[in-house]
Amino acid sequence: MSETVTYEVPTIHCAHCAMSIREEVSAVEGVDDVAVDLESKVVTIRGSALDDAALRAAIAEAGYEAA
Numbered sequence: 001m002s003e004t005v006t007y008e009v010p011t012i013h014c015a016h017c018a019m020s021i022r023e024e025v026s027a028v029e030g031v032d033d034v035a036v037d038l039e040s041k042v043v044t045i046r047g048s049a050l051d052d053a054a055l056r057a058a059i060a061e062a063g064y065e066a067a
Helices: 015-026 051-059
Strands: 001-008 031-036 042-050
Touching: 001 051, 015 031, 015 042, 015 051
Parallel strands: none
Antiparallel strands: 001 042, 031 042
């Protein structure tokens, strides 16, 4: 079953930030799609059986913190 989760990431501000987050989060098991909205500073992740801790760790690995 597909699900969608969103995280606020207040420190993202450019295309490089978005690319880094997309790259790390896309590698997490179950992730089908990652969208980063620079204006609202929100990361939207779609997939199945998404693991909150793994997603937050992937965002942290990219150098950012999910609020």
